[in-house]
Amino acid sequence: xxxxxxxxxxxxxxxxxxxxxxxxxxxxxxxxxxxxxxxxxxxxxxxxxxxxxxxxxxxxxxxxxxxxxxxxxxxxxxxxxxxxxxxxxxxxxxxxxxxxxxxxxxxxxxxxxxxxxxxxxxxxxxxxxxxxxxxxxxxxxxxxxxxxxxxxxxxxxxxxxxxxxxxxxxxxxxxxxxxxxx
Amino acid sequence: xxxxxxxxxxxxxxxxxxxxxxxxxxxxxxxxxxxxxxxxxxxxxxxxxxxxxxxxxxxxxxxxxxxxxxxxxxxxxxxxxxxxxxxxxxxxxxxxxxxxxxxxxxxxxxxxxxxxxxxxxxxxxxxxxxxxxxxxxxxxxxxxxxxxxxxxxxxxxxxxxxxxxxxxxxxxxxxxxxxxxxxxxxxxxxxxxxxxxxxxxxxxxxxxxxxxxxxxxxxxxxxxxxxxxx
Numbered sequence: 001x002x003x004x005x006x007x008x009x010x011x012x013x014x015x016x017x018x019x020x021x022x023x024x025x026x027x028x029x030x031x032x033x034x035x036x037x038x039x040x041x042x043x044x045x046x047x048x049x050x051x052x053x054x055x056x057x058x059x060x061x062x063x064x065x066x067x068x069x070x071x072x073x074x075x076x077x078x079x080x081x082x083x084x085x086x087x088x089x090x091x092x093x094x095x096x097x098x099x100x101x102x103x104x105x106x107x108x109x110x111x112x113x114x115x116x117x118x119x120x121x122x123x124x125x126x127x128x129x130x131x132x133x134x135x136x137x138x139x140x141x142x143x144x145x146x147x148x149x150x151x152x153x154x155x156x157x158x159x160x161x162x163x164x165x166x167x168x169x170x171x172x173x174x175x176x177x178x179x180x181x182x
Numbered sequence: 183x184x185x186x187x188x189x190x191x192x193x194x195x196x197x198x199x200x201x202x203x204x205x206x207x208x209x210x211x212x213x214x215x216x217x218x219x220x221x222x223x224x225x226x227x228x229x230x231x232x233x234x235x236x237x238x239x240x241x242x243x244x245x246x247x248x249x250x251x252x253x254x255x256x257x258x259x260x261x262x263x264x265x266x267x268x269x270x271x272x273x274x275x276x277x278x279x280x281x282x283x284x285x286x287x288x289x290x291x292x293x294x295x296x297x298x299x300x301x302x303x304x305x306x307x308x309x310x311x312x313x314x315x316x317x318x319x320x321x322x323x324x325x326x327x328x329x330x331x332x333x334x335x336x337x338x339x340x341x342x343x344x345x346x347x348x349x350x351x352x353x354x355x356x357x358x359x360x361x362x363x364x365x366x367x368x369x370x371x372x373x374x375x376x377x378x379x380x381x382x383x384x385x386x387x388x389x390x391x392x393x394x395x396x397x398x399x400x401x402x403x404x405x406x407x408x409x410x411x412x
Contacts, residue, residue, distance in 0.1 A: 014377075020268045021333070021377040024261050024366055031254045036240055048255040055257060059264045111236070118237035121229045125241075140230040141242040145197050161188040165223070168191055172222035175229055 004029070004123035005178055012071040015062045023059045030072060031055075033119050034079045040111060041083050041103045050086050054079045072119055076112040084108075124174035132167030135160055186210070187219045194227045256396040258349050262369025318390070318408030325407050327352075327389055329378060334365065336374040338391065341406065343372065351394045352376060353401065354386035357410065361386070362401055367394075387412035 011029060014022035034054055038047045057078050065074055084104055103111075125133055138144040138152065146164065150157045186206050192198045193206055210216055233241035325338035336352055344350065350368035355361065363386060366376040391407035 018268060019377070020261065020265045020375060021366065023264055025377070027254070027257055027261075031257075033240060035254070036237065051255060052257055052260050056260050056264070059260075059267075114232060114236040115240055117229065118233035118240040121233040122241045124229075136230070137242065139191070139195065140234055141238070145195075146192060158188070161191070164191045165188045165219075168223045168226035169219065171229070172225040175225060 003127060005120075008071045009067070012065060012067045015058070015071075016065050016067050018062060020059075023055060023062075026058060026071070026075065027055050030075050030119075033072065033115055034075060037076055037079050037112060037115050038083055041108070042086060046086060050079075050082055053086075054082045057082060070116065072116040073112070076116060080108055080112055120175060120178050121171075124171050124178065127174055128167055128170055132163050132170065135163045136167045136171070139164060184209075185213065185216050185219075187216060190216075190220055190223045191227070194223060256346075256349060256367075258367045258369050261367065262371050262373070265369060265373070265375055266371075318405055325391065327409070329383070332377055332380065334374075334376045334378040336368055336376065336391070338368055338372040338374075338407070341372055341391075343370065344393065347396045349394055349396065350406075351392050351402075353390045353392060353405075354378075354383065355388045355390050355408075356385075357387045357412075359388075362390075364401075383411075 007025075007029060011022050011025045015026060031051070035047060035051060038050050038054075042050050054075070058075055061078075065071070080103060087103065125136070128136070134153070135146075135149050138149045139146070144152065146160045147157060150160045153160070186209050189198065189202065189206060193203060198206070210220060230241075323340045323342075325336065325341060327337075328335045334352070338350060341350065349370075350372070352365040352368060352374060354363040354365060365378055366374060368374040368391070388408055388410040390405045392402050392405045394402045
């Protein structure tokens with residue numbers, strides 16, 4: 001069971017101190033999140049190029065990162081700027097204009113916030129006991145009803161109800177703590 | 183008064199019947215304990231629903247409905263440049279273009295001898311203490327590993343350079359090679375500086391360097407360097 005939040009705090013502090021290895025750790029941890037964000041606005045063929053620029057920029061301005069803030073949010077903020085730069089330089093303006101309009105407006109910021117939130121939810125889910133995480137993932141990601149979960153796992157309906165309720169309580173505590181710290 | 187804590191998830195997901203919802207509402211209006219439970223459940227429910235609706239590939243990457251993000255691209259060029267800059271070299275004004283970065287060098291699985299540090303009883307490293315070990319597999323060429331504090335420096339400059347589709351990866355393994363811990367990639371200059379907590383090194387007994395395909399995250403099975411320290 002990995003504590004992603006603790007790992008991100010450690011990575012952020014080392015990045016702020018200028019440790020090159022922290023950039024690689026940041027990439028392993030946040031690379032998928034940044035790719036998901038870029039893929040929504042940048043043509044697929046350009047995503048890898050922009051991704052490289054984002055993480056080099058993360059290193060170049062690492063002293064500006066405040067370890068008290070969300071590393072996810074800070075890195076996605078850089079990704080948004082680099083994506084905007086990239087789209088404005090593209091020659092196929094018909095494609096670029098739509099993407100630029102979306103990413104430079106509220107949509108770009110809201111999407112970044114949603115992705116940061118989703119990544120926090122993933123991290124919090126990973127902190128749950130397996131039995132609680134299992135029923136929650138079946139309910140929210142596979143669309144199972146509680147009765148269907150009981151059938152699938154061959155456990156009483158009452159057990160599904162209790163595990164789900166306890167899991168949601170714990171998940172809320174983890175998420176509220178994450179936001180509070182950052 | 184019977185609390186409804188275990189029924190709150192069904193209220194939020196729409197599984198509860200009309201009569202159950204109305205009965206729960208009546209109870210919630212007069213029960214501070216269940217009101218608090220409801221607040222927490224709403225936070226979790228809203229978070230899960232938002233994540234699944236707007237970012238399924240982030241929150242549920244293994245699920246069938248989530249579009250797979252694919253493996254992470256190889257950024258070893260960027261990391262190597264960053265290490266050079268951190269060590270005092272002037273920043274290079276270069277553009278990383280994946281398509282233009284294809285090198286002509288072929289992957290040559292030359293063997294190697296690896297020098298590794300000895301750990302003292304406390305688990306911390308003794309700076310500069312190296313031990314040359316026998317080559318692994320077909321290895322013939324040496325590399326050097328030095329651990330100071332929680333940082334491992336790898337000098338594999340005598341290994342053949344790899345093309346853009348491959349890279350060297352450093353691992354810790356146990357004696358039986360049944361468990362592996364990835365430490366990180368070696369840059370295209372065949373050097374690396376990697377974080378390695380003493381507590382992690384203490385759990386393993388050997389260092390290996392493998393040849394990986396670009397974007398390959400799991401162990402390739404092709405190691406060219408190995409040395410035991412534990």
